[in-house]
Amino acid sequence: MPELPEVETLRRDLEQTIRGATIARTTLGRLRSVRRYDDPARFVIETQGASFSSFGRLGKYLFAHLSTGETMVVHLRMSGQMRLVETADAPLLPHTHVRFTLDDGRELRFVDPRTFGEIYVTANDVPELRHLGPDALEMLDDRPSFVGALRSRRMALKGVLLDQATLAGIGSIYADEGCFLAGVRPTRAAESLSRFEADRLRQALRLVLSEGIAARGSTLGDGQYVDVFGLPGAYRSAHRVHARGGQPCPKCGRPLLRVIVAQRSAVYCATCQG
DNA sequence: CAACCGACCTGTTCGC
């Protein structure tokens, strides 16, 4: 499940591999991935002939800034992938919904089995995402605003961390990992955290996000995240608790608990996380 | 504002 570190890995790879390249041809397979359009042909018109000026990111959203002055927004949701192949006749993976044939012969492809992901072109300031909070990497460097945002919320801690309007980019994996490192239960009311605990959580989240980026992301067992070259990220083996319910806590050895909090599963250690 | 729910979708896992 791509979260901030996975999307950041993608952004950096695209920046290195196809910045400056021009889209010679856009080909749509299934139309669901561009469902914001009344007429999907508009998406083709908006992208064909444009070149990639630079790549940006806000939370889990990837931005491809185009030479046209507009921005292509990509969200991978659960199972989306961006794949770069050397030639346009490379074998197609199942569920390839959008193909951008570049003027140098390579092809960037959007692949998405569950079709939750989406792509669209919009104005550079991306008005569709005005509701998003600041990017997590930025917010986590700002102690008062992170501590304040947490301590003003009655919701379960994990619910606040997953709320993209509060801070953008954290998903289930990095929320579980951060809570474990900070020694706080994801089920606690966010407002119940002391300033000390909230700041410890801030530093823990900063650490797990940067570890995740350094490892080129988390690829889960069933998970679909791979980079533009089709390679998995290495961070999963470093996960301390996520998706390890029932297994021994890496600190104390007692079995980790798996619970539902904020309608999402969460894993924590009842002994090490108070 | 908060809590919760359904919808979206399909590959994988589980239970019988």
Added chain:
DNA sequence: TGCGAACAGGTCGGTT
């Protein structure tokens, strides 16, 4: 063994 049911998960929109 084979089958269908349950499940997973990010976001949005709707309801209480």
